[in-house]
Amino acid sequence: MSKPNERAVQRRWDWHYPLMARAEGIYLWDADGRRYIDGSGGSSVVTAIGHGVREIPEAMARQAKDYAFYPAHAFSNPKLLELADLIAEIAPGELRNRCKTWMTVTGSDATDDASRLARQYWVVKGKPSKHIILGRWQAFHGDNIFAVSISGLSARRRLFTPMFRDMPKIPPAFCYRCYFEKTHPGCGLLCARVLEDAICQSGPENVAAFIAEPVVGSALAACPAPEGYFEVIREICDRYEVLFIADEVMTALGRTGKMWGIEHWDATPDIIALSKALTGGHYPVAAVVAREELWETLRAANAHFRAGHTLNASVIGMVAAIETIRYIQKHNLVENARVVGAYFLERLHELLAYRTVGDVRGLGLMVGVEFVADKETKAPFPPEREISNLFSRFTFERGLITYPCAGTVRGVAGDTILMAPPLITTREQIDEIMAILHESVRAFEVEML
Ligand SMILES: Cc1ncc(COP(=O)(O)O)c(C=O)c1O
Structure with a gap:
């Protein structure tokens, strides 16, 4: 070997x-x-x-014995539907039982597809100039080329910047090294309020969405936004018709002490990207959870979602995700x-x-x-x-x-x-x-x- x-x-x-x-x-x-x-x-x-939880691989093996792959262009499968129902039951805030979920493979696919959904939604809504996904510096949303363009980690971007169209960014919510040299709460949450400037400078008619991690993971090593931050973000997004995408690839499903990272703030995202904990590493599965209205807008126009990979929504992965979420709940x-x-x-x-x-x-x-x-x-x-x-x-x-x-x-x-x-x-x-x-x-x- x-x-x-x-x-x-x-x-x-x-x-x-x-x-x-x-x-x-x-x-x-x-x-x-x-x-x-x-x-x-x-x-x-x-x-x-954790490792070695027998019920997960056992359930995956049972599924694989029935069938391990299904032709997703022609069939649905019960495990896909069960997982989407389960996610709707636990979804945060106003998304609870009022969302639909698109299943994909990796966290980078989830942020990419969340951005595609935002873009397609506005095009179908009759606002075709909305295409910018605003992000933050010191943020990480994945490693495919589009995810790199919305991420703000220079060391991981520079090699590839000639290959993509860059997306604008605002400073991170990072109290230890505050960009504005202020201290919370006296700062007036300038780090959130600058979103308004960024939207206006790009032109609200061009901005489709703003993406942020509730707790910044690998770019800032577990840095939660300060109290009040996402309430300000939500209000600005609403004012300028900009969708709010929460990248919960790291924070979803209990990691931060709540089921969803965003639940530490009184703000519901329009779209959530999740992966990682979804199967606890048993299978590559990711998901895009979004407000029902977004999907229904596409459905009403018979506009099929323009995304997808061959191995999306693997049935073995769906089983792994259902069992993992149930395990998190049960224990x-x-x-x-x-x-x-x-x-x-x-x-x-x-x-x-x-x-x-x-x-x-x-x-x-x-x-x-x-x-x-x-x-x-x-x-x-x-x-x-x-x-x-x-x-x-x-x-x-x-x-x-x-x-x-x-x-x-x-x-x-x-x-x-x-x-x-x-x-x-x-x-x-x-x-x-x-x-x-x-x-x-x-x-x-x-x-x-
Ligand atoms: C917040 C966040 N978003 C997206 C991703 C991309 O996920 P993946 O590595 O599964 O493509 C990561 C990966 O670390 C992440 O931390």
Whole structure:
């Protein structure tokens, strides 16, 4: 058998990849028997229900024995309908039982299709000039070319910018490094109010939608928007006939201590993109949940939704999603994420005693740590040092998987790690994670500074 990167290309050339052997609960083991805590929920916020939950693969196998694939251009299937019903039952705010869901494959497909829906809706509505999807800097909405154009992470965009038409962006809602150098709540939520300027500058007649993550994931390492933010966003979107797309690819289904990340604010999106936790990593499935009126507008004009992939709405994936959502409900995992997440964040504050830890933040079981070269000025480390990657190695060597992110400062500098252990994590396991974090920061500061 070849070695990692010999035949199979992996994410980095310079990482030593152990071979994974098995996984159970929040732990995984490599082929040499070493145990690791799945501290970032897989490669960022996927393994919601943990590993080794037998009922999920068993249900998937039963389905595969009946049929594993169906001709989606000609047939429906009961599992697709059941999942759409289930999502409608749990949808947030005014979407509850008043939405329809389009199933696709990856999170990038979901944000892409959410943008297509916004565009097609306005065209069918007789407003064909509406085509801009406004986004935010330091946001990540996926890695296909359109998702990159609405994302605001410079380091991941620059190589590809000549290949797409860029979409305008507003500053992120990022209190630790506020673009306006203000402090919440005295700031008057300028970071939300600038949306009005951006819409007016592009011309409201050209703007189809605004997309944002309720809690910014890999671009800002678990940064929740401040209180009141999405209420202002919703009001501005309504005023200018702009749809609001919530990218809940990371935050949906309990991660933040509520079923949906957006439920921390009194604002209902028109469209939601979700994936990751939807099957807890058992199968690639993503979804676009949208207000019934949007879909009904298309239906009334017999305008078929212009999107779709061959492997959309896989029936095995539908089963995995139904079982995963039921598991989250049955085991009260949303509440566990709220309680244990609050404990995690409280304990994470201990790290602020170290000289390189500038900020800790998060919501529910989605938390982040930002490293700085100078705590007073918040100066970041030079990006070429790849501090977040280096730090992740320190935790990895001690048996904790963390997700390294960078780009909090103008999308290129600013090192962070994101942590999002499975929603089943206990307080005792948080203590275990904290012990490794303390040890890792201490060793990192001695060896790397
Ligand atoms: C907020 C957000 N949106 C979209 C995506 C894209 O999802 P995928 O990697 O499944 O294409 C991600 C992936 O990390 C994400 O974090």
